[in-house]
Amino acid sequence: MPIIRLFCVRIHADLREEFEAKFAAISVDAVRHARGALAVEICKPSRWDADEYLMISRWQDESSVKEFAGEDWSRAFIPQGMEKFVASCSVHHYTTWEGA
Numbered sequence: 001m002p003i004i005r006l007f008c009v010r011i012h013a014d015l016r017e018e019f020e021a022k023f024a025a026i027s028v029d030a031v032r033h034a035r036g037a038l039a040v041e042i043c044k045p046s047r048w049d050a051d052e053y054l055m056i057s058r059w060q061d062e063s064s065v066k067e068f069a070g071e072d073w074s075r076a077f078i079p080q081g082m083e084k085f086v087a088s089c090s091v092h093h094y095t096t097w098e099g100a
Helices: 013-032 061-069
Strands: 003-012 036-043 053-059 087-094
Touching: 003 013, 003 036, 003 061, 013 053, 053 061
Parallel strands: none
Antiparallel strands: 003 053, 003 087, 036 053
16 A cells, blocks of 8 residues: 655754755655655745745555665654754655545
């Protein structure tokens, strides 16, 4: 069953420009090249929450997410070099609603 993974990250505002360039290049590429990743989309913040970004990824199944994010895949996977940008983050997972 497909897994939808929502990764929400709040960044340090003074690093915004550098973060945006690297989020698109490093983090998105890590998902795009992972086995079992079906799609990935990143969202920029709205004017109401200027420091919060979202990555929505769709995975073939639970084992694909586990292979990418590790045994405790309910925690965020932060690629090397991206740690300095993160003030806080969260991850949530969903499955598709069959028949809806």
